Amino acid sequence: MYEERASRLSGAVVWTNRPSTQPVVRPVLPDGCMDLLWSEGKLLVAGPDTRAYVPEGPSAFWSGIRFFPGTAPALLGVPAHELRNRRVQLADLWPAREVRRLSDRIAAVPHPASALEALALERAEPPGAALRRLVSALAAGRPVAATADELGFGARQLYRHSLVAFGYGPKTLARILRLQRALALARSGVPSAETAARSGYADQAHLSRDVREFTGQTLGSLLR
Structure with a gap:
């Protein structure tokens, strides 16, 4: 079941996607945004899409924060075009030691989506x-x-x-x-x-x- 809410970070959306008893794989459609994701103990980044992205399966629990268009690259330190139509681990973009520390922090709380939001509030700039x-x-x-x-x-x-x-x-x-x-x-x-x-x-x-x-x-x- 998918749920979302407005984030305290201006223009962003916090969301969760829980496995359901009747799982359906739905494509993620292009929307102009980038997401920071958490699933199965890993931090990942969803780059900007120009085509539908079809998840491999519906069984995993996902949390994410979807940034206002154009704001994620400053946080990630990577131009958006380098991540176009890609899903990459955050450890491929940031130092592995820093990502491990952040992963431990998120894994220790009951609501990963709120932890992702807190991380974004600490590090991201609101859209200018x-x-x-x-x-x-x-x-x-x-x-x-x-x-x-x-x-x-x-x-x-x-x-x-x-x-x-x-x-x-x-x-x-x-x-x-x-x-x-x-x-x-x-x-x-x-x-x-x-x-x-x-x-x-x-x-x-x-x-x-x-x-x-x-x-x-x-x-x-x-x-x-």
Whole structure:
């Protein structure tokens, strides 16, 4: 069973996923975010996805903190593009001795998700104003070029910044955020054609192509 709540770290989400009596493996869809994960005594990092990630199995207990888009690389000390579509152990990024100390700390408490949140609060910076404005503008469907102008970025400067912060360029981030808008509408019962129009797609076929590209499934199969 999956549960989440807003974190005390601005823009982040704390979550847990417990095995159920009728386990179902569900894909993790691209969302513009990166996560710090805890499972079976190990700390891991989920990099930014450009395709659906299918877990190996539903039997493990997972805890995580999902960071506001663009904020995790500063905490990890690694550009986001180096972790794109990857799951890596934190010990591959940080000194092994430090990771062992943190792992012992998390293993000693009854709620690993809260321990992950405490770790993030100690070490992570909340999203800055420029980053929030960038993500908010793209999430609202603002054109990339107009957003860059409003923030005082050149096209190449914004692209380089986005690779480090998000793992891909601003146009890919905009498409992923648009997909998330569409999925939220479709899950609330909005018909597909209306979902496409309200999310900023040219038409329903355009929505279908993006869903297939980023998730490997049809919109109907995702909703089922």
